Amino acid sequence: MEEYALIMRHEDGKKVASPEQIQQWMKQTMDWIGGIAAQNKFVSGTGLPFDEARTVTNRDAKKVVTNGPFGEIKETIGGLIVVRAESVEEAVEFAKGCPVLQGEGNSVEVRKIARKDGMH
């Protein structure tokens, strides 16, 4: 059994949807995660709110701090969960159920978690 991170990329929902719509998405997300947890395949997870987001960049050998990301593009990371799966295919099946994918252009990236055996 391997662990995979499912990384959700989408715009900040608050910018495009009503509070009711956001509540509906929240429920769908909770039901999606609950379904994975009911198969004993959920490891951990968290949402990543855009408030107070900062980015530290190396610019001309200096550490430059900027505000953001603001969730204005579909490529920003909005949250992630870690699941247990027999194979990447199974992890992909979990990802397909993610409610984020209802939005055109949104994506869920599936990445294997490095084993803590010093091999990665």
Added chain:
Amino acid sequence: MQQAEIIPHLFRTEYRKIVSVLCKRFGAGHIETAEDIASDTFLTASQVWALHGVPSNAVAWLYRVAQNKAHNYLRRHRLFETKISPELKHSLPSNTDMDIDLSPKNINDSQLQMMFAICHPSIPPESQIGLSLRILCGFGIEEIANAFLTNKETINKRLFRAREKLREEKISIELPAEADIQKRLDAVLTTIYLLFSEGYYSESQHTVIRRDLCSEAIRLCHMLIENQNTNTPEANALLSLMCFHASRFDARVDKNGEPVLYDDQDTSLWDSDLISKGAYFLNCSARGNHLSRYHLEAAIAYWNTQKEDTREKWEQILQLYNQLLQLEYSPIAALNRTYALARANGKQQAIAEAEKLKLHNNHYYYMLLGELYTETDTATARMHFAKAMTMARTAYDKKTIQSKLDKLR
């Protein structure tokens, strides 16, 4: 109360207090001595009371006799130790501290400390429960064997191992240091919850014992809440959860001992007093920032005391199970979550998710599938219930499945 009833009754309420106080006084390594003196006290009581009648203050009488027996023991013990091992002299009781303190405060403190000693991490869980039943709940060996559906010999072995551990590990009878309390309390709460579940879900036919198990678990949890150091949000949540469940104890079985399913239960038989207590302790549990499984289970149990089916009820239950499963997976939570999903989001989605659970060794899995196909596909529903029937072990479960099958026709 008749004399025939009064001794078993006093045994149930006073034995544990005497044992806890004596054991705290003698040290955990001498738990058997404490038990012997307590048992001997009751033996004396039954002999003397048979001749002279029950004294007006029976409890005080028992305490006095226990004190005398303990003093005699200490005197003999001291003689032995001063002669055999003089180097231990400084640790021996002097005449002044030979007092056996059976004040209400010391009784309560000793029982609480005893709970932590019994739930020490070095003692295996099944022994913890056995010893809790014996020492903290005053259960007889046969009653414990009945509750666990096993024989007296097995129980005696478990108790023996537990006492041995108490001795070997030199476990002291005291509350853990404040920094350790939270961690050690987890084990105490688990044991209390197991005690309760043993009573609530036990396959044993002894209804009286099962009810006693439930009320003893509630009593022990109450004791934690009465002490400032152990009055944690988790302990309140567990107490709330047990009160909510226990409120349906009478409604779950009819006069002939047949199971009554939740939907068919007569709500007038639900204990409204316990339901209000559950709500009270649920409120008390709502502090701090740690959400435990007991909080979630208590909240689910709260919604189960609301008989009326509303959309909100099932949506709340579903979300609570979603959270509970993230915190701690269990097959039964997965199955209950899927049932809630059916009620909140519809059977179609629930069937798709149920198929993914693959709990093929669990008859409740097939009962759930049967339930989900009822109304839409009677043949498939019957197939699943029939499969569940071949796997069910207890008469209660078999009767439940049979009544589901009967309703299909």
